[in-house]
Amino acid sequence: MNKLFSLLLVVVLCFSCNGKVEDSGTLVSTNKELYEAIKNVKAGDNIVLANGVWENVEIKFVGEGTENAPITLKAETPGQVFIEGVSNLEIAGNYLVVEGLFFRNGYTPTRNVIAFRTSEEKVANYSRVTNCVILDYNQKQRDKDDLWIQLFGKHNKVDHCYIAGKTNGGPTLRVDLKGNQSIRNYHQIVNNHFGPRPRKGGARGESIQLGSSFTSMSPSNTTIANNLFEECNGEVEVISSKTNFNEIRNNVFYKSEGSVVTRHGNYAVIDGNYFIGDGVNKNYGGIRLVNTGHWVINNYFYNIIGENFRSPLAVMNGIPKSPLNRYNQVTDVVVAYNTYVNCKSPWQFGVGTNIAQSDVLPKSEIRSARPIRTVVANNVIYNTEGDLLPVVEHDKADGVLFKSNIINNSDVEFKDYNGGLQNAKLELKKVSENISIPVGVPGEVTPYVGFEFNTITKDLAGNSRLNQNKIGAFVNADMPDPNILDKSKYGASWYSNEIAVKEANIFTVANAEELQAKINEAQKGDIIALNAGVIKFLNR
Template sequence: MKNFLALNLAFLLFSFVATGKDIIKVKNEAELKTAISSAKPGDEIILSNGIWKNIQIKFDSKGTKDNPITLRAETSGKVSIEGGSDLKIGGSYLVIRGLYFRNGYTPSKSVIDFHIDSSKIANNCIVTDCVIEDFTQLNRVRSDHWIEFWGRHNELSNSYLSGKSNQGPTIMVILEGNEQINNYHKIINNHFGPRPRKGGPHGETIQIGDSGTSMAPSYTTVEHNLFERCDGEVEIISNKSNNNIYRNNIFYKSEGSLVLRHGNYCTIDSNIFIGDENSDFMGGIRLINTGHWITNNYFYKIKGSEFRSALAVMNGVPKSPQNRYNQVTDAVVAYNTFVDCDTPWQLSVGANMDKSVVLPAQEIRSARPTRTILANNLIYNSSDAKAPIKAYDKIDGILFKNNIINTDYESKSEPKELQKNSFTLNKQSDWLYVPTANYTDVYNGFDFETIAKDIFGNDRSTKNSVGSMVFPVDKNKGQINKKDFGTSWFSNEAQVATPKTIQVNTQKELIKALSEASSNTIIELKSGTYKINESLKIDKTITIQSKDKKNKAILEYNGANNTAAFLMLPKGNLMLNAVILKGNNNQNAFTTKEKEMSAAYNLKIANSEISQFDYVLKTYKDSFSDTIAIDNSIIKNCKNAINLAAENDDLGEYNAEFLFITNSKFDNISNNILDYYRGGYDESTIGGNLVFDNNSVINSGKLETSGTLLKLQGIVNVTISNNIFSNNAVKTIAVLWGEKEQKESNNKIDNSGEFRTEQNLKQKMMY
């Protein structure tokens, strides 16, 4: 046996040497450049384990189909690419494996780029088993792409990408020039981890093409990927080219949709969309343009509406400019299942039905869907539900055939869009409901025989059924195993630190505790006064609270003018609870960094009192908060309260996603209570969210030059209810956006101006 193994080893070694294949291990940038320049088909270039910092790799080589050239980590995951680094690929039949990009950002326009320049474009190259984690620009509006596809027949597989918080799609497929069309790229078996909310457009996870090349054929396949909490913007995937395939992907609690924004003749088959009860922003598929087939998809608890509904079929713009909305024509939506979704079918979305609104011709979305069929779909509700269909215009261009629902439903049109059938589904997992029988009364439309299998690969030719799956269903279906996606060596299962409480008695102890604390630390203040002379920096999850809630600790900030008691840094999350915070009228209570706010912060204030500041919260351009919440607190004797209006370039950006102000009192605020601004209107971006409820606002606004107490320019979702406004020296409490159905309710107003509604609010269109 030993002799046999020795002979085989000798044979393999002889074969390797005889074919001229080399294994070259490199330890630094100079050795790497030399190895790349001399690489031959079949060679392996191995990066030594360790940190490779501030390195820009140009992998310019030519392998062959049978003998590709490989650039890989010595051990997958043990080679960290950090600092200002990137990788550009030019040539053919190249493989990159096992690299870990972290602790940095690209100095160019992309992290991994399938081209070096216009003369060195990658073809038949593979990036696999790699991770890009939090490799994001310091400035969130500086644009880049983490993966940029050029050329043809390139692949990203078995990789993990997570944490991009700056502008630009995570993956961008370029279609400029004949070298890039008919590209047949593959994006397969990847795990797209959480992408945080960006606060504006240009936060897609994948974009294939752009408006200018949207009529070009791409033939890109996006298959068997997990999209986990990809919340960057309304479009998780933005399709902007022809003939692409989206198949067998899972969209898990992601706030957005797979959007056929431009381009034609795409296939969306056998994908799973999983939502929950907690978000109105989780979407499904948005349909625009011509010739798409949407088949075998499963939607669970998709609660979004309009642009983010489970199925949104858009109205188009007649003679649409290339960057707007083309009419939906010749589309097929068949054999899909919708379980416990709120109004899952929203049709003619975006129709301009209000005749009093005057819009330019390129904005009038009056081209209704036509020559489109919805057939053999199943809608199931486990309890009473909202109406299954909402039409924003006539839907006479859509043919409905053999769609069934299990709850009562009345249609005003003939034939009825849905047929009542008292069928049942059994719950097989947290999100999967499976049929107990087949519903074989199916419509056989033109080319429907090409829908040969169901969502789990079962053959439809021998037995068929309405909905995405055919009975019986494998009992092992319904579980998501993250190990089936992404790399073999990386896990995004974060270890949550056990909360630790530190009790402090002096300002010196407070500063020391804050600087040394790990995330999730609770700092408890003994009653008394803490004189703070420099900003307290928050860059982790911290709670600061009084030990005795009835005898609150006092933080007295005596720092320089225009500084802040608390400086919010990227990834800083502060809860201030039961604390009295005082200034000297010339500083701010909370601010963000003026530059390099690479990631979002969160600020929560409860049961506290804040007084004698210039601004309670002052934000700077390019900063972004996911959530700001003020509850049961008193804010008094300040010049300004909440300022979220630093994004003034009118490019669709804004400074906070969610703002909750509840059960609180504002007294003697010289200027406005709130300035919350979003300029540059893209109607598909559903952002800016305010809840202002059960507050009292008194004796404020006497120096406010705009005459408005709550300034809400361009904010989309606004609730102002159950408040008291008394003796405020303003003409207007707030201007509400009538087109977005913003309303105030149950507010008591005494000598404080009025609410005003503007139906056609003046907004600069971004496009």
């Protein structure tokens, strides 16, 4: 009996030494153990990374799970597994889940930190990255591009992640459609917090890019929903939609120096989003439209004062017979049931026109094709201070139909577009610090019913439009505070994504030596002030 007990004890100890954890799966502590566990994985298995720093680890997570028995690669304790050094993660197979990892203090050795494929042939489907953080995971050379998350395959999901601090070139997240295995992908990018991304300068600084001009004729069917974009200042496009049938719903764009842009591709739905500025920074943008068939509905814009490309609503001129990588004409677009509060010149048409430079530009670069068959209806504009130009025509807006729009313009006269933009005395009902709803729309102003407007069945707050429809983003101002900036709604559950307001240190220097010393000492946000006089720099 004692011998049998001893034998069983040895067997249990052997399993323990190999990292077998009865409840949560296979616990691995080294790169070698991890690679071996992945090699032998089967549907329903869990691979658990031991708490601690995993340095210089290139993970190829390959497996075949099922809908009811996915394969999971997860942290022993969410947020306590740190992927550092020269490390990355590639996923291929079906029904795979990655959970609870923290990428920091390193950079990827490839073009992506997390890729939903291991090769052009082997992609991930029905797979998920959730409850993870990627923070300041930048290349050593700022001019070396990479992607932090790159999606291929179909039906994949990135959710409840915090992603912030990208300083080098390349979109933070990109959906690629190269090959039939990645079109009509129905990916979901939901409930994430895209935190601060500093100004990059120039292009290739998007937070999300959906496809490219080369795949702009392909259907993507990607959904971006319920995310917070906070101080995403990489470039003029926070989200760049470059494929067809994408949906951008119920997101919050907070003090982000850029816009949601339908750069290429057609038939996007931009529904129920909040765009929050401060009334001072002209770089905070809204929605910019290029191409065909988009619906912009139920959005709320507050204190957005950007101009041209960054205006609350920018509808561009296109290039006649445009190549794929330039600007197609805007056609068959609907802009309806949106609310604009204290937004300067919120509607701008013919943005980007360069007809005046036609003598010096090649014909293929002249943006002369004005928007056509475009409907702007049932919107509300409220200005505390009157706006001489609530609508700006950089080129004629003769292809735009204005219907049942209301403006409170504080007695300042404006062009009414054949009665399509009417004056009204409205009041503001404050719901929260960043949400005030105009109320008091005259009863005789009824919503315009255009083609398929009956499909707009809810307002921004989710209230039904079927029985009590009103113009603007909200049918009812008596609503609770939606707490759109409650950070607990977005990102990883274990990570504090509150952005601390740091008091800047101010250093005053009088000579080159002091300047160099303070440059070495200064932290992000600090200020170095130069005394009046001449500072000489010596060549060494």
